[in-house]
Amino acid sequence: MSPPTQTPQATPELNVIALISGGKDSLYSILHCIRNGHKVVALANLYPSTSRQAPSTAAKGNHEHPKEEKEDEGGEEEEDIDSFMYQTIGHSVIPLYEAALGIPLYRAPSSATRSIHPSSTEENKQHLQDETESLVPLLRRIQAAHPEANAVSAGAILSTYQRTRIENVASRLGLVPLAWLWQYPVLPAPAERSTVSAVSSVVGDAGYWRIWLLAGVRRGSSRRIVNGMRRFAAPEDLRGAVLGEGGEYESLALDGPGFLWRSRIEVCETEVRTGEGGVGYVRLKGARCVPKTAAEGDGITPQSVRRPMLLDEAFARVLDEVRSVSGSYGGEAQAGSISAGRIECEPRQLRNGGIWHICNITAPEAGTEAAEQMKAIAGKIRTILQSSTDLPRSTEDIIFATVLLRSMADFASMNNTYVSLFKKPNPRQEPQWPAEMSSLKADSRQGLHVQSRSYWAPANIGPYSQAMSIPLRGAERIVYIAGQIPLEPASMQMVCDSAPTVEQSWLSGYSLRAVLSLQHMWRIGAAMQVDWWLGAVAFITGAENIAAKARVAWHIWETMNSQRDDESVDEEESTFDVWDIKYGRRAEEQTTKARVSAPIPNFEVLRSSGVIPPFLAVQVEELPRASDIEWQGLGYHCDGLELNAEEIDQGRTTKTITEQKAGYTIIEIDMEKSESDLKSSLQQILAAHTVTPALTHAVIYTTGAFPLDNWPGEVVPCKSVWGHRGSRLAAGIIFQSLEP
Structure with a gap:
């Protein structure tokens, strides 16, 4: 069988506002924006506000940053590790992305409370205190500074909660929503897996996860994370847990390919902390941008970012079969017509x-x-x-x-x-x-x-x-x-x-x-x-x-x-x-006791x-x-x-x-x-x-x-x-x- 070589074709360029949290997924999505022929014109980020009841205080003007969040008595920034919508661990490093990527960064505090209404059919009933509402004034400010902006990207993979809320905001502001990682189906190539270098900040049992808090998200570490997650997640919940979609862990991108990253981010000091309920996380201190030299060229181009093949293996196989027996479709009949x-x-x-x-x-x-x-x-x-x-x-x-x-x-x-x-x-x-x-x-x-x-x-x-x-x-x-x-x-x-x-x-x-x-x-x-x-x-x-x-x-x-004769349910399981x-x-987030999706057709029900x-x-x-x-x-x-x-x-x-x-x-x-x-x-x-x-x-x-x-x-x-x-x-x- 020949491989399914078809990949998505070029499309008219979009000017994208990239929502970033600092995590691997939102930064990885930027690579796919560029790979698909689009231009990222601005970065947008919401950080945790010290006052959940205060309205957004994002600065006005074309390119001003709001005053960063207040520090506590110990001179350290407040962390909010419970957001359903956004990654907030490591948010103090976010301002460095403007210099690291060479793309204007706009920030605003997330001043709303968290909503627990994930239904995609309730887009006209957004709660006034939904976290997503903090995005609206921020994106409007960016649109005023970049009137050419016509799209917004996010790193949602399985989170229906996140995707539907961003889509709602995008539709209200006339922006095309992009979610390149949504239901992402295939194993990225080795070169692609190395295009974002990240440090993991794992949220979970602090005693068990301490060894992971400084682990780079690189080749091989994901398999170790999966094995570790088995201890805490039921099989039907494991997909979301491995991604950290439920807050099991979070990551922070520090480097990437030269066509996007002009500088890398270096961290001088780290500190492992334990929060409420045994939650462990890393504090990063002394982070700074270090410009890359010509000698550090990685040879990675936008074309190196591999996209999923257009067809799944089974559909590529049937396409080959159809084309290989083309002579058997003869016996042409004259085209019909609707009765007069x-x-x-x-x-x-x-x-x-x-x-x-x-x-x-x-x-x-x-x-x-x-x-x-x-x-x-x-x-x-x-x-x-x-x-x-x-x-x-x-x-x-x-x-x-x-x-x-x-x-x-x-x-x-x-x-x-x-x-x-x-x-x-x-x-x-x-x-x-x-x-x-x-x-x-x-x-x-x-x-x-x-x-x-x-x-x-x-x-x-x-x-x-x-x-x-x-x-x-x-x-x-x-x-x-x-x-x-x-x-x-x-x-x-x-x-x-x-x-x-x-x-x-x-x-x-x-x-x-x-x-x-x-x-x-x-x-x-x-x-x-x-x-x-x-x-x-x-x-x-x-x-x-x-x-x-x-x-x-x-x-x-x-x-x-x-x-097929070679299908074996036992082998697959x-x-x-x-x-x-x-x-x-999978389009819907799975919860405890939810079944793991069977293939179609599911011959076990026949x-x-x-x-x-x-x-x-x-x-x-x-x-x-x-x-x-x-x-x-x-x-x-x-x-x-x-x-x-x-x-x-x-x-x-x-x-x-x-x-x-x-x-x-x-x-x-x-x-x-x-x-x-x-x-x-x-x-x-x-x-x-x-x-x-x-x-x-x-x-x-x-x-x-x-x-x-x-x-x-x-x-x-x-x-x-x-x-x-x-x-x-x-x-x-x-x-x-x-x-x-």
């Missing part, structure tokens, strides 16, 4: 198990303009929600939405009205077809809303989340994942194939895009603790190679959902990889074998950003499920039933059926699946203009539909149910 006849469908509602689906909302009476139709549709949805007889409902309760447009050119005109529906970061837009709307609503929910650019997965924009999950019964949760297109996460640009072959240029590029967008869905699913995919739809576009595109998508889906733990992919989760490929006219593929998946978190597939008179059905009796069925109606047979087939399917109170959702993807008067759910017109193994279909139908 209008597909009539009535507004529908389904309610069961706390789930409320509202489908097929249109507004032809509003005229032909998309913006006016969206205003009318929004009004109708508000009216429907307000009609709820059990509890008051509003658009804030919507967790998933689909907007169908005649053309992507209409998106900008309707988007202002659309986003006004959502005051919390919940749903986002999906593929585009003729103007209709369906939405889903439920009570309890958990969301994933990552706005920062990183190497992990594409950042969301505005109120559109990557995923939302809701509980059904017991511990089971259903996870709705937004459609994913092949954006490079670091640049937010469409991925480019660097070396397509002449004879298979379309396949080389398309397969990369198909694999990358599915990887995005996989990573988001892992962050939401998905065990199994109930199903997925690959939306494809174009006038050529449609059959081949559908077969490629199926090949990728089948491969990623198949258990017995191998403890330090750097996988340090840079593990009670059957030999069946691939259901798949549809649906040809549409256009997708966002002119993409030719978008994956949309429905994930499930559970302890057990059964998957069965069988051939039926109309074609093929694949059904998933969970231990708590939640059902997901996809029915593939063969293309060979005549028009009269298709109508008859649809009637039989309706009789078999819709006359039940257990039904929670129904959707049909179809190219035909046949009557759908009795169809109980959502209707999606499309140009062509493809199913299992890339076979051409007359229609694809999805039913979701929840048995009493």
